[in-house]
Amino acid sequence: MLLTQYEVEKVMWNTVTASVHDMRKLISLYVDNEYRSLLFHKEYALNRYKEQLKNVTGIVISDIDYYHSLYKEEILSEKDAKAFALESVENFRYGNNDYFYIYDTNLIAISHPDTNIRDTDMTEYQDVKGNYPLKMIKEKVFESGYGFESFWYIRLDESKPVEKLTYNYYFKPWNWIIGTGVYIDDIDKDIESKLAEILGEFRTTFSNIRIGGNGYFFIFNDNHIILVHPTMEGVDFANVHEPGMGIEHWEHLVEASKNPDTPYIYLWDKPGYEGSLKFKKIAYVDFFEPLDWYIVSAFYIDEMKEPSRRIFHRELLIALAALLLAFIVTFFLIHRFTKPVKILTAHAKLLTENNFIIPDSIELDRLTKSSHDEMGHLAETFINMERTLQQYITDLKLTTAANEKIRSELRIAHEIQMSMLSRTFPAFPGRDEIDIYALLEPAKEVGGDLYDFFFIDNEHLCFLIGDVSDKGVPAALFMARSKSLIRATSMLLKREQPGIPSPSEIISEVNTELYRDNDHCMFLTLLLGILNVKTGHLVLSNAGHNPPYLLLEDRVELIKLPYKAPLGIRPQVQYTSEEFIMHDNQSIFLYTDGITEAINKNDKFFGEKKLEKTLRTQSHLRPYAVLKMIINEVHQFADGTQQSDDITMLAIQYFGNKKEE
Amino acid sequence: MHITTNKEKTIRIISVDGKIDSFTSKDFQDSLIKHILDGEYDILIDCSKLEYISSSGIRAFYYALRELNGNGVIALCSVNDDILHILELVDFHSDFPIFKTIDEAMGELK
Numbered sequence: 179m180l181l182t183q184y185e186v187e188k189v190m191w192n193t194v195t196a197s198v199h200d201m202r203k204l205i206s207l208y209v210d211n212e213y214r215s216l217l218f219h220k221e222y223a224l225n226r227y228k229e230q231l232k233n234v235t236g237i238v239i240s241d242i243d244y245y246h247s248l249y250k251e252e253i254l255s256e257k258d259a260k261a262f263a264l265e266s267v268e269n270f271r272y273g274n275n276d277y278f279y280i281y282d283t284n285l286i287a288i289s290h291p292d293t294n295i296r297d298t299d300m301t302e303y304q305d306v307k308g309n310y311p312l313k314m315i316k317e318k319v320f321e322s323g324y325g326f327e328s329f330w331y332i333r334l335d336e337s338k339p340v341e342k343l344t345y346n347y348y349f350k351p352w353n354w355i356i357g358t359g360v361y362i363d364d365i366d367k368d369i370e371s372k373l374a375e376i377l378g379e380f381r382t383t384f385s386n387i388r389i390g391g392n393g394y395f396f397i398f399n400d401n402h403i404i405l406v407h408p409t410m411e412g413v414d415f416a417n418v419h420e421p422g423m424g425i426e427h428w429e430h431l432v433e434a435s436k437n438p439d440t441p442y443i444y445l446w447d448k449p450g451y452e453g454s455l456k457f458k459k460i461a462y463v464d465f466f467e468p469l470d471w472y473i474v475s476a477f478y479i480d481e482m483k484e485p486s487r488r489i490f491h492r493e494l495l496i497a498l499a500a501l502l503l504a505f506i507v508t509f510f511l512i513h514r515f516t517k518p519v520k521i522l523t524a525h526a527k528l529l530t531e532n533n534f535i536i537p538d539s540i541e542l543d544r545l546t547k548s549s550h551d552e553m554g555h556l557a558e559t560f561i562n563m564e565r566t567l568q569q570y571i572t573d574l575k576l577t578t579a580a581n582e583k584i585r586s587e588l589r590i591a592h593e594i595q596m597s598m599l600s601r602t603f604p605a606f607p608g609r610d611e612i613d614i615y616a617l618l619e620p621a622k623e624v625g626g627d628l629y630d631f632f633f634i635d636n637e638h639l640c641f642l643i644g645d646v647s648d649k650g651v652p653a654a655l656f657m658a659r660s661k662s663l664i665r666a667t668s669m670l671l672k673r674e675q676p677g678i679p680s681p682s683e684i685i686s687e688v689n690t691e692l693y694r695d696n697d698h699c700m701f702l703t704l705l706l707g708i709l710n711v712k713t714g715h716l717v718l719s720n721a722g723h724n725p726p727y728l729l730l731e732d733r734v735e736l737i738k739l740p741y742k743a744p745l746g747i748r749p750q751v752q753y754t755s756e757e758f759i760m761h762d763n764q765s766i767f768l769y770t771d772g773i774t775e776a777i778n779k780n781d782k783f784f785g786e787k788k789l790e791k792t793l794r795t796q797s798h799l800r801p802y803a804v805l806k807m808i809i810n811e812v813h814q815f816a817d818g819t820q821q822s823d824d825i826t827m828l829a830i831q832y833f834g835n836k837k838e839e
Numbered sequence: 840m841h842i843t844t845n846k847e848k849t850i851r852i853i854s855v856d857g858k859i860d861s862f863t864s865k866d867f868q869d870s871l872i873k874h875i876l877d878g879e880y881d882i883l884i885d886c887s888k889l890e891y892i893s894s895s896g897i898r899a900f901y902y903a904l905r906e907l908n909g910n911g912v913i914a915l916c917s918v919n920d921d922i923l924h925i926l927e928l929v930d931f932h933s934d935f936p937i938f939k940t941i942d943e944a945m946g947e948l949k
Contacts, residue, residue: 623861645894646894647894647897648861648894648895648898649861649895698898698902699898699901699902699905700898701894701897701901703894703928703929722928722929722930723928724928741927741928741929741930742930743929743930743934744929747901748934771894775893822860822861823893
């Protein structure tokens with residue numbers, strides 16, 4: 179029987195470690211994905227700056243070129259032409275009072291707003307990181323005519339050096355190096371706040387993932403600060419000691435990350451036994467280099483062994499009961515049935531001694547045939563019990579392995595999806611112009627639906643609903659990536675150009691990005707709108723999603739939008755924006771096909787007609803009431819039939835500037 | 840879902856009976872890819888017995904289209920109105936020609 183315990187333990191152990199490996203892989207994927215969206219964000223912002231520098235330098239160069247041509251055509255003397263050109267450069271300002279400088283090829287400043295620098299040889303000038311900016315600029319423009327260089331300066335009242343990006347151009351006819359620079363520390367600040375946001379998302383996701391009973395994931399960085407942890411967030415790991423060890427605990431973990439697939443075993447406390455460092459723990463440490471993060475999956479050995487111990491105890495009980503039964507019968511019938519009972523007890527003993535796996539006993543079989551009395555029945559029952567037990571053990575080994583894997587994947591997909599959604603309502607307390615409500619009911623096999631809403635500026639509310647083509651973890655990851663891309667793109671477009679970006683612009687940018695690296699041809703149908711909450715002006719763009727409804731006082735209208743491809747499958751799509759006006763008290767209703775394709779016991783769809791009919795009776799209600807009414811109707815229709823896809827809805831009611839009472 | 844296939848001249852005709860949903864789309868995709876790898880680049884999907892297609896089914900079409908890499912065509916025929924409605928929504932016909940009948944399709948594809 180100990181052998182059984184050992185075997186079950188081994189299967190359990192393999193199952194758990196396999197599932198831990200899967201979870202580690204998924205989490206690495208998740209972290210990597212968020213990191214890539216961060217990089218994209220940064221690259222995008224940097225490119226905008228570069229473009230701006232290039233464009234504005236182009237303007238200045240064309241001015242200089244103009245004066246140079248006047249000299250060539252002998253309209254001006256060279257001295258006058260140069261003087262005019264210098265004057266125009268000195269007077270040129272753009273952006274945040276940013277300016278241009280000109281150096282000659284000896285790196286003497288011919289033009290510079292700082293009088294301390296003007297006419298000075300700047301060859302040996304250094305930035306705070308020890309670079310020689312002017313030497314580097316000269317080298318660059320001599321080599322390729324123009325180019326970007328970055329340097330680091332300390333601003334007044336700040337201790338951290340900030341990056342200044344410069345663009346320089348070599349104007350050969352006069353041997354001038356013309357350039358300009360901007361501080362780009364706002365990008366880093368932006369990235370930092372984005373990173374904090376991502377960490378927040380990890381916290382919610384990780385805090386819900388458990389390995390075994392109390393095992394968990396945590397992250398610390400190369401400065402040994404714990405970033406994500408169920409109880410020790412923000413703690414400096416250097417202050418946490420392991421008993422009886424030479425080097426510190428975090429150093430052990432860093433060491434362990436060099437062999438990520440070799441478990442590192444140590445003693446630690448656990449919930450309910452805080453401070454008592456006597457529980458054996460296993461940790462796998464993955465190092466995520468781009469962010470210098472150590473991702474630790476740690477769990478308790480005793481908890482892993484718990485299920486097999488339970489099985490062992492149950493088996494022991496069954497076996498004891500069987501023995502007891504056999505002995506009672508033996509004593510009761512000892513005079514008449516000495517021999518059969520001996521066979522039976524011998525077999526019972528053999529059975530418990532041999533792990534329940536012994537060949538069928540011929541004597542026992544004969545007994546069931548020869549004795550047509552209680553003894554024969556007992557023998558038969560005994561054989562049945564033996565087979566059931568054997569089957570039970572085999573099944574258990576197989577199903578624990580399969581179930582654990584599926585369960586953990588579904589749970590992760592679910593956690594990823596739910597952590598990406600805003601679920602606090604009212605979403606914008608204090609905004610009297612609108613009321614908004616959204617609802618997502620995930621299917622058992624997560625479908626990758628998403629919704630989102632956020633203010634781009636004080637007046638413009640951006641909202642969206644979408645559906646990823648696949649199911650499970652890949653869909654959840656694709657959904658998470660899409661959602662962060664949409665937010666990042668809208669905010670960047672808003673910042674980099676005057677006015678409010680149009681939904682079709684946002685969708686087109688996101689499409690290009692999702693198309694890249696999309697080997698599995700996953701796609702996202704998306705409906706995105708921007709509502710001016712002051713005027714009711716509404717702009718919608720659709721990428722292959724079900725069209726929305728406009729809910730009026732006494733009727734419902736389908737908002738017809740051009741049919742366009744979903745995001746991620748075609749490199750370039752001409753998306754369009756359509757404009758509407760929402761009047762006071764009207765609502766817009768968005769949904770995913772989880773509603774219309776909900777099925778009942780007869781395999782019939784809920785369908786658009788029934789949706790429209792339900793909406794018609796409720797069109798005057800508030801968003802919350804409308805959505806609850808619809809979901810009730812869908813549940814009633816399905817009548818217990820399992821939901822095969824996520825069900826998602828979003829409704830916004832517009833009140834204008836006076837709130838409905 | 841049940842798939843039967845036959846070949847007429849250079850065109851591989853795949854008839855789908857039942858639903859292409861998240862449970863069956865992988866089989867459907869594998870069948871398409873198998874023919875493409877065999878060098879059969881012109882494929883006609885006969886949808887007269889197709890009951891339903893989910894988004895993972897649509898994904899399978901695009902996966903195959905990428906595999907085809909411009910060397911051929913995947914067309915559909917005899918699509919019922921409900922399915923046609925779903926396909927229109929995602930602008931499907933811009934990438935996959937849709938014909939009313941199998942005869943019309945065979946005429947055009949030759």
